[in-house]
Amino acid sequence: MPQQRVPVVLDVDTGVDDACALLFAARHPGLDLRAVTCVAGNADLDQVVANTLLVLETAGRADVPVAAGARRPLLEPARAARHVHGDDGMGDLGLPPSRRRPDPRHAVEMLHAVLTDAARRGAPVTLVPLAPMTNVALLLRMYPESARGLARIVFMGGAALVGNATAAAEFNVWHDPEAAAVVLDAAAELGVPVTMYGLDVFYDVAVTRAEAAVLTASADPAARLAGRLVTFQCDRFGATAASVGDAGAVCAVARPDALTTRRLPVRVELAGSWTRGQTVVDRRADRSSGARDHAHDPHGLAPALVDVALGVDGPGYARLWLDTVARVGAG
Numbered sequence: 001m002p003q004q005r006v007p008v009v010l011d012v013d014t015g016v017d018d019a020c021a022l023l024f025a026a027r028h029p030g031l032d033l034r035a036v037t038c039v040a041g042n043a044d045l046d047q048v049v050a051n052t053l054l055v056l057e058t059a060g061r062a063d064v065p066v067a068a069g070a071r072r073p074l075l076e077p078a079r080a081a082r083h084v085h086g087d088d089g090m091g092d093l094g095l096p097p098s099r100r101r102p103d104p105r106h107a108v109e110m111l112h113a114v115l116t117d118a119a120r121r122g123a124p125v126t127l128v129p130l131a132p133m134t135n136v137a138l139l140l141r142m143y144p145e146s147a148r149g150l151a152r153i154v155f156m157g158g159a160a161l162v163g164n165a166t167a168a169a170e171f172n173v174w175h176d177p178e179a180a181a182v183v184l185d186a187a188a189e190l191g192v193p194v195t196m197y198g199l200d201v202f203y204d205v206a207v208t209r210a211e212a213a214v215l216t217a218s219a220d221p222a223a224r225l226a227g228r229l230v231t232f233q234c235d236r237f238g239a240t241a242a243s244v245g246d247a248g249a250v251c252a253v254a255r256p257d258a259l260t261t262r263r264l265p266v267r268v269e270l271a272g273s274w275t276r277g278q279t280v281v282d283r284r285a286d287r288s289s290g291a292r293d294h295a296h297d298p299h300g301l302a303p304a305l306v307d308v309a310l311g312v313d314g315p316g317y318a319r320l321w322l323d324t325v326a327r328v329g330a331g
Contacts (some may be wrong), residue, residue, distance in 0.1 A: 004034040006126055006253060007151075009114055011069075011107070013041025013131035013172075014051035015032040015085030016229050017245025021130055022052065022245050022327045023226050026059035028254050034125060035114050036066045037107035040078040041131040041175055043089030045071045051090050055162035062100055069107025073176035081171060084236070091232035096223075107135045108142060115149030124151035126253055129183075130246040132172050133157070137179035140186035147190035153183070156249040157265070158279030159199035160308055166277065170199050173268060174277030181268040184304035195248040195261060195307040198279065204314030205248040206241040208269035209234045211322060218326065226325040244321050251317040252309070260311030265302035281308055 008031050018090040025033045036056065038048045049068045056064050069307045072078045086092040103110055111127075118125045127150055129136050136153070139146055157172035157180065165174040173180045207230045215227030233242030252259045265282040269275045282302060 006130055007031055007032045007034050007118060007123055008039065008126045008250070009035045009111065010250070011037045011039060011127065011129040011131055011133070011135050012052055013039050014048045014055065015041065015081060015089040015316060016091055017243070017247060018042065018130050018234060019051065019090060019229055020040045020244040020247040020321070020325075021054045021250045022055045022148060023059050023222055023248050024321055025128075026056060026061040026064070027222070027325045027327050030254050031250070033061065033064050034112055036064055037068065037111055037135050038102075039069045039107065039135045040071050041129045041172065042081045042085045044078060044080060045069070047089050049102050050097055051088070053100045053102065054090070055225070057098045057100060058225050065110065066100075067103040067105050067107040067110040069243065070138065073132060073134055074137065074178045076176070079175060086232070092209050092228055093228055093232065108138045110148050111139050112143045115146040118149035126147050126151050127153050128250055128253060129153065129155040129157070130172075130249060132176040133172070133179040133183045134176050136181035137186070140183060140190065140208060144186065144190055147192050150192050152195065153185065153187060154195040154197060154253055154310065155183075156202070156246045156250055157199050158196050158278070158281075160281040160310065162199050163278065164199060166274070168269070168272075168275040169277030170279070173279055177268050177270050177277040177314030180279075181270060182328045183304065184266060184268065188304040193307070194304070195252065196266065196279065196308065197252055197309045201259070201309045201312040201314075202245060202248060203243045204312050205251065205317040205321070206233070206243050206314065207318050207322060208241045215326060220326070223326045244318070247321050248312065248317050251320050256315070257319060258313035258316050260308050261307040261309050263305050264308050266304050266306040266308065267302040
């Protein structure tokens with residue numbers, strides 16, 4: 001019997017690597033992309049929506065609804081990452097805009113509707129936030145019953161050991177740490193399993209300049225776009241290969257066996273002068289003294305137990321991404 005497709009919803013701040021993730025989700029035969037919601041992050045919200053519509057149209061997936069969500073983090077102003085993704089968030093490739101318009105609903109309302117329908121059908125959705133989790137935090141606090149339609153949350157963000165926006169914090173969590181903290185707390189309260197695909201594995205799924213050139217030479221518009229996005233990243237950083245970043249988190253939904261995770265308590269640091277936005281991953285259980293160390297901790301264990309990605313078959317995910325985005329007529 002053919003394998004059942006996994007229903008997924010992506011929450012994005014479409015810069016270059018979100019675009020790589022969207023192309024993959026739109027074309028992988030094992031994924032059923034139900035909707036995409038947008039939030040400010042790599043670019044401002046209006047640009048994120050425009051980028052998302054363009055990518056889906058290029059991939060031949062104009063059927064996928066797209067909704068605009070939060071324009072800024074819960075407490076702080078938005079801070080775009082133009083130094084990484086270009087002024088338009090998509091590598092300044094000069095692409096013509098999509099002819100589509102977004103869904104009139106707010107992203108939170110569309111997420112609620114999609115998850116309510118999934119719960120009614122008995123076919124829960126995997127939610128894949130690839131951006132600051134402002135929309136997801138608002139959803140789980142406004143509509144906690146939406147959790148009945150969630151199979152799992154697989155988010156790109158955080159890290160056990162490193163940072164990029166600061167020495168301690170990864171960009172998506174740093175951009176709205178309160179939202180990330182709310183999502184982890186709500187998921188623990190509501191019984192939603194969570195996987196953290198963070199910087200410990202993020203850079204390991206890389207595509208070479210030569211592989212990107214093959215895509216760019218394709219007659220298929222989506223494959224050409226994928227190749228140009230990777231080439232932009234190579235040019236931007238003077239490298240012979242570039243990570244497809246967020247796309248790895250979607251690969252993890254399609255092929256979870258290639259991801260090594262450990263279930264660990266995780267908190268988000270909200271107050272530290274140098275560590276705000278850090279995901280504090282409690283790895284004391286990895287040591288024989290772990291239980292004794294916990295006994296001295298006045299904070300106790302974090303209530304959120306998260307499947308933290310600590311290893312990945314990077315070449316395997318890179319090949320999976322390449323093969324998928326090159327599939328003509330997919331979707």
